[in-house]
Amino acid sequence: xxxxxxxxxxxxxxxxxxxxxxxxxxxxxxxxxxxxxxxxxxxxxxxxxxxxxxxxxxxxxxxxxxxxxxxxxxxxxxxxxxxxxxxxxxxxxxxxxxxxxxxxxxxxxxxxxxxxxxxxxxxxxxxxxxxxxxxxxxxxxxxxxxxxxxxxxxxxxxxxxxxxxxxxxxxxxxxxxxxxxxxxxxxxxxxxxxxxxxxxxxxxxxxxxxxxxxxxxxxxxxxxxxxxxxxxxxxxxxxxxxxxxxxxxxxxxxxxxxxxxxxxxxxxxxxxxxxxxxxxxxxxxxxxxxxxxxxxxxxxxxxxxxxxxxxxxxxxxxxx
Amino acid sequence: xxxxxxxxxxxxxxxxxxxxxxxxxxxxxxxxxxxxxxxxxxxxxxxxxxxxxxxxxxxxxxxxxxxxxxxxxxxxxxxxxxxxxxxxxxxxxxxxxxxxxxxxxxxxxxxxxxxxxxxxxxxxxxxxxxxxxxxxxxxxxxxxxxxxxxxxxxxxxxxxxxxxxxxxxxxxxxxx
Numbered sequence: 001x002x003x004x005x006x007x008x009x010x011x012x013x014x015x016x017x018x019x020x021x022x023x024x025x026x027x028x029x030x031x032x033x034x035x036x037x038x039x040x041x042x043x044x045x046x047x048x049x050x051x052x053x054x055x056x057x058x059x060x061x062x063x064x065x066x067x068x069x070x071x072x073x074x075x076x077x078x079x080x081x082x083x084x085x086x087x088x089x090x091x092x093x094x095x096x097x098x099x100x101x102x103x104x105x106x107x108x109x110x111x112x113x114x115x116x117x118x119x120x121x122x123x124x125x126x127x128x129x130x131x132x133x134x135x136x137x138x139x140x141x142x143x144x145x146x147x148x149x150x151x152x153x154x155x156x157x158x159x160x161x162x163x164x165x166x167x168x169x170x171x172x173x174x175x176x177x178x179x180x181x182x183x184x185x186x187x188x189x190x191x192x193x194x195x196x197x198x199x200x201x202x203x204x205x206x207x208x209x210x211x212x213x214x215x216x217x218x219x220x221x222x223x224x225x226x227x228x229x230x231x232x233x234x235x236x237x238x239x240x241x242x243x244x245x246x247x248x249x250x251x252x253x254x255x256x257x258x259x260x261x262x263x264x265x266x267x268x269x270x271x272x273x274x275x276x277x278x279x280x281x282x283x284x285x286x287x288x289x290x291x292x293x294x295x296x297x298x299x300x301x302x303x304x305x306x307x308x309x310x311x312x313x314x315x316x317x318x319x320x
Numbered sequence: 321x322x323x324x325x326x327x328x329x330x331x332x333x334x335x336x337x338x339x340x341x342x343x344x345x346x347x348x349x350x351x352x353x354x355x356x357x358x359x360x361x362x363x364x365x366x367x368x369x370x371x372x373x374x375x376x377x378x379x380x381x382x383x384x385x386x387x388x389x390x391x392x393x394x395x396x397x398x399x400x401x402x403x404x405x406x407x408x409x410x411x412x413x414x415x416x417x418x419x420x421x422x423x424x425x426x427x428x429x430x431x432x433x434x435x436x437x438x439x440x441x442x443x444x445x446x447x448x449x450x451x452x453x454x455x456x457x458x459x460x461x462x463x464x465x466x467x468x469x470x471x472x473x474x475x476x477x478x479x480x481x482x483x484x485x486x487x488x489x490x491x492x493x494x495x496x
Contacts, residue, residue, distance in 0.1 A: 036416070039387040040409050046391075046402030051452060057401055064395035072396075075347055149352035150397040153461035154449045156358050157398040159350075186398075193398050198358045200455055221458070223357040276358055 062188035065148075069161045069191035072147035080280050139252055139287040142166050146280060147191070156199040156221060162284060163188045171250045173285045179256035179273030180204075180244060181282055194282070197225055197257070197272060205247035206257055211235035214245055217257060217270060226267035227260070236260055242270050252287040334487050338373040338380040341483060342389045345369040350396040361465040363472035366393055367441050370408050371434050372480045374415055375423055377487065386412055400452050407444040411437050430477075435470045442466045 050057045091098055144162035162168050164187050172184045174194045182202065186193040195202050202219035206227070213234045215227040227242070240260050246253030258272040345365040353362060366389060373381035390405025415422075415437065422433055442462050450457055 036383045036409060036413050039383050040406065040413065043387060043390065043402040043406035043409060047400055047406065047448065047452065050400040050402060061395045061398075061401060064392060068392070068396055072347065072350065076351060079351060079353070146352050148350040148396050150350075150399070153359070153361065153457055153465065154445075154453075155398050158352065159396065159398070196358050200453075221359060223359060280352070 058186065062186065062191075065159055065191045065193065066163065066188040069147050069159065072159070073145055073161050076145070076147055139285040140167075141283040141285060142168060143281060143283050144168075144192075146282060153221070156196040156219070157185070158182070158194045158196065160192050160194055160282060160284070161190065163190045163192050165189050167286060168192045168284050173244070173251045173255060173287065174282050175255060175285060176274055176279055176282050178275055179258065181274050181279070183251065184284065192284070198223055204251060205245045206242050207245035208234075208236040208260065209241040209243055210237060211240065214247065217242065224261075224269045224271060226269060228267070230268070238263065252285060331488050335380055337483055337487055338377060339385045341373070341480060342366065342369050342381070342385065343392075346389055346393045346396065349393060359461060361461050361468065363468040364438070364465055365472070365476065366404070367408065367438050367469060368434070368473055368476045369480065370412070371415070371437050372477055374412050375419055375430070376484060378419055380487070383409060383412060403445060403448050403452070406448065407441045410444060411441050414440065427474075431473055434473050438466055438469050
């Protein structure tokens with residue numbers, strides 16, 4: 001009896017397995033036949049989901065970027081090394097001119113250093129006289145390598161090999177040795193995406209050093225972003241330096257950005273300080289702005305003020 | 321068409337060469353190259369690789385592989401996910417029926433066909449990007465990228481032909 005039962009069960013298993021296999025083959029054939037259409041629909045669906053800025057899509061992008069960042073970092077090394085060798089060779093050929101240029105630059109820097117020391121002493125003295133608090137400490141810098149380049153005509157971003165594990169957060173400013181490059185817009189664990197100042201989505205509050213005109217630096221996918229929303233009668237001149245104003249409370253104020261090089265019907269053009277040719281490594285600035293007073297405290301203060309002056313206010317209203 | 325199953329690991333690896341060259345193209349496309357400006361353009365190598373294998377060994381450059389390569393490219397360069405995959409798959413769909421007739425054509429005809437396919441990819445990407453961001457992107461950088469890509473085709477196609485000699489031939493069933 002038990003032998004028959006076992007045989008029966010075995011036969012059932014074989015049949016079931018056969019059915020599963022047939023179903024699998026059918027599904028596979030169907031997929032192979034309609035794969036192209038299915039995947040086209042899936043790609044279009046992903047585009048729509050991407051537009052909706054779903055967390056799932058962002059996470060997928062971050063995971064892929066995190067996975068690829070070490071590979072890209074490894075692959076870029078020989079490329080960077082080859083370029084540096086070529087640069088060194090070029091410099092070797094122009095060593096005399098380079099030496100003269102460096103001597104001249106050194107002389108100018110020494111003059112600037114003397115001036116900076118004098119101004120620092122003067123500044124400290126003035127701060128003491130006015131009982132001002134000490135200036136903010138310089139933001140912490142996280143150095144990262146650029147591992148991927150968007151290139152192309154649509155987005156101007158760079159992928160760097162430092163993410164949340166190294167303290168990088170969204171909104172942080174990214175600089176090279178000359179000035180601001182962009183800011184962090186997406187952060188994975190091991191990588192982050194930097195939106196360049198030239199990208200058409202980039203907008204940062206800036207100030208013109210000479211005239212103190214406040215404006216917005218707007219990227220337009222060309223190498224030269226434009227100044228927008230200037231005061232009605234701006235006082236800037238060509239050649240004036242443009243710095244971050246820190247008006248958004250996110251970027252550190254005073255970061256060098258570029259200089260005004262043209263003003264015409266196409267807008268006020270800024271040439272950035274960034275050296276695109278040597279943009280291999282950047283620093284991410286961990287700037288923590290002075291915290292705003294807590295909202296509760298502010299309300300409590302206002303209420304106390306109202307309580308103190310409330311009677312007078314009511315009286316005034318009654319007089320009117 | 322029925323193809324023989326790969327029997328050894330070596331054969332399997334060799335049959336995955338088209339996908340591997342696609343991966344190499346994605347990495348090369350995303351590699352930060354020294355450029356004088358942030359908007360500098362370079363040849364779009366992925367479209368060359370996808371076109372070449374779709375033409376010569378379409379069974380080894382399946383729509384799924386194209387989709388994954390497109391997604392990887394978009395995720396690496398920070399474009400909207402699906403944009404490149406959609407453009408590449410649509411070109412594959414357009415190529416589908418003409419593949420057998422095209423593959424026997426001489427080199428210059430293939431080059432011209434590639435130029436048309438690459439132009440279709442670029443126009444489609446431009447159209448999708450414009451709709452996605454609702455921003456009128458300039459077409460000049462895209463035209464420059466297209467010109468560089470078309471110029472790069474013969475050299476890359478020649479290199480890929482060398483790679484193709486390493487791939488085991490598939491057996492065709494008569495009458496298929």
